[in-house]
Amino acid sequence: MDCRAHQIFSGKEDNYGGVVVNLMEMEPTTAQDFESKLDVSLAPWKVQGKRGIWIKLSSQLSSLVDSAIKRGFTYHHAENEYVVLTSWISESPSTIPANASHRIGIGAFVLNKSRDVLLPTVISTTGEDIWTGAVGEVEEETCIKTKFVEVLAFRERHQSFFERKSSVFFFCELEASNFEIKKQDSEILDAIRLLKVFKEYVNQPFNQKKEMLRFMANICLKRSHGKENYAGFSTVLTKNSAAKESYLYCSVDHADILNGKCDQACTSFFTTLFHKCFCFT
Amino acid sequence: MDCRAHQIFSGKEDNYGGVVVNLMEMEPTTAQDFESKLDVSLAPWKVQGKRGIWIKLSSQLSSLVDSAIKRGFTYHHAENEYVVLTSWISESPSTIPANASHRIGIGAFVLNKSRDVLLPTVISTTGEDIWTGAVGEVEEETCIKTKFVEVLAFRERHQSFFERKSSVFFFCELEASNFEIKKQDSEILDAIRLLKVFKEYVNQPFNQKKEMLRFMANICLKRSHGKENYAGFSTVLTKNSAAKESYLYCSVDHADILNGKCDQACTSFFTTLFHKCFCFT
Incomplete structure (x- = not known):
């Protein structure tokens, strides 16, 4: 039995010369054992020219956080x-990637097919697509079934939460696919309450001074007069080479074309593009 | 002197029934002292009906992380x-807000006034506006001065980094305000290298299979044939009531109107909107 193997953390090498040590499953250990194992591990990583070292510690191992920091690690x-x-153990400048910096908010307003505004609402979502998040939350909150129409605008704001974090707020239009509101009293009451709250909110003198709210409202008005008055971005489902799906949001006319004939109209594009690229000499 | 005052953490109340204990400036203390002070603090907060308790511990206080977790706190x-x-000390369901969930990426392609594609590039930015980040990074990398034209499309992707985090990639057009590239050899070499790398990248059979890349390239081609072929989102500078600035990105025609006459065309909007809102009864 090779005792030495037990003294070194087994790390997974990443594509950037780094080592990721995942200790989510590790049994609690003493700070002393952890520190000596870390020291013994760091030495060969340095010799091998490793650069960024990552340690993931489960909550159960919180007593070891202090040890990692004493060994030069910082929170990531x-x-x-x-x-x-993380700890950057190379002499070269650190290229440790940034933490998540933004939160996504969604403002949805719901029109019916006659272009009446049924409901403006604000949604916070994580891990879901913007468009599915909007549709799902509106149904959950109001029982109104909708389909996603377009992202009409978005707003980026900095230092908007947790001191240094930013947000992007996507302002979407949804269309009520049927105009029936289920007749459960509590749900109708909720929908009406939301409208009242929003009405009171925008009517406050304080909010009347907010340009952004006025701009959004202005776009909403334009759309209520017909889609042709204002062009947003619509979704195109795409897959990468590993068949993982994600959504592209692009100009609505173009989205219609891409959705209609995904694999055409792109052929031999690159030849043209890169001919143009090299025209600047 | 009131000894008891020294045994309770002074927290700042937030607007959601929470208490934020900022220990960034606290001198290192023993785990025992920290734990007893925390226990003495938590008791009255519970009685007062406080809900979310937040503790911010500097790196210097990493030895106390374990104590907080033992007292029911979890990492936020x-x-x-x-x-x-954070620790949710109320019986009601937790409303602790989510952590930042997304990172923002920017793809910029630079056209000159004759609509030649000079440079496609990919940028990562934090804390900067999308449009300034794009312009700044292109100048830094290539010495080409540009002005921001439009966001042409964006793509949202989940589980794109750190296992559970998402990203939004904004695809922008920039216009080279002059077509001069500074004559420092290294910078020109860099610009050419970028083009070559990109050309090689998209020509790989692997990447040819990526729909997203083809879609983006297709949009790029349309734009290179004239702005009128594809409509993106342009910026409108807005201020909130505290005069804090942020950017709205909206349909380019509408942005021109809003930028031209910010305070008109919005008046009496809300009356109309909320008349429409209540039409669904």
Whole structure:
């Protein structure tokens, strides 16, 4: 049995000369054992020219955070059940990637087919696509079934939460696919309450001074007069080479074309593009 | 002197029934002292009906992380120099807000006034506006001065980094305000290298299979044939009531109107909107 193997953390090498040590499953250990194992691990990584070292510590191992920091690690990011610390052990400038910086908000307003505004609402979502998040939340809150129409605008704001974090707020139009509101009293009451709250909100003198709110409202008005008055971005489902799906949001006319004939009209594009690229000499 | 005052953490109340305990400036203390002070603090907060308790611990206080977790706190988020832990001490369901979930990427392609594609490039930015980030990075990397034209499309992707984080990639057009590239050899070489790398990249059979890349390239081609062929989103500078600036990105025609006459065309909007809102009864 090779005792030495037990003294070194087994790390997974990443594509950037880094080593990721995942200790989510590790049994609690003493600070002393952890520190000596870390020291023994760091030495060969340095010799091998490794650069960024990542340690992921489960909540159960919180007593070891202090040890990692004493060994030159700094916090990188944290989620409920773990904290990730990093150390850049190379002489070259650090290229440790940034933490998540933004939160996504969605403002949805719901029109029916006669272009009446049924409901403006504000949604916060994580991990869901913008368009599915909007549709899902509106149904959950109001029982109105909708389909996503377009992202009409978005707004980026900095230092908007947790001191240094930013947000992007996507302002979407949804269309009520049927105009029936289920007759459960509580749900109708909720929908009406939302409208009242919003009405009171925008009517406050304080909010009347907010340009952004006026601009959004102005776009909303334009759309209520017909889609042809204002062009937003619509979704195109795409897949990468590993068949993982994601959505492109692009000009609505173009989205219609792409959705209609995904694999045409792109052929021999690159030849043209890169001919143009090299025209600047 | 009131000894008891020294045994309770002074927290700042937030607007959601929470208490934020900022320990960035606290001198290192023993785990025992920290734990007893935390226990003494938590008791009255519970009695007062406080709900979310936030503790921000500097890196210097990493030895106390374990104590907070033992007292029922969980990690919330972390930045290089601190970690933030939270505990929901109310019986009501937790409304602790989510951590930042997204990172913003920018793809910029630069056209000159004759609509030749000079340069496609990919930029990562934090804390800067999308449009200034694009312009600044292109100048830094290539010495080409540009002005921001439009966001042409964006793509949202989930589980794109750190396992559970998402990204939004904004695809922008920039216009070279002059067509001179400074004559420092290294910078020209860099610009050419970027083009070559990109050309090689998209020509790989692997990448030819990526729909997204083809879609983006297709939009790029349309734009190179004239702005009128594809409509993106342009910027409108807005201020909130505290005069804090942020950018709205909206349909380019509408942005021109809003930029031209910010305070007109919005008046009496809300009357109309909320008349329409209540038409669904």
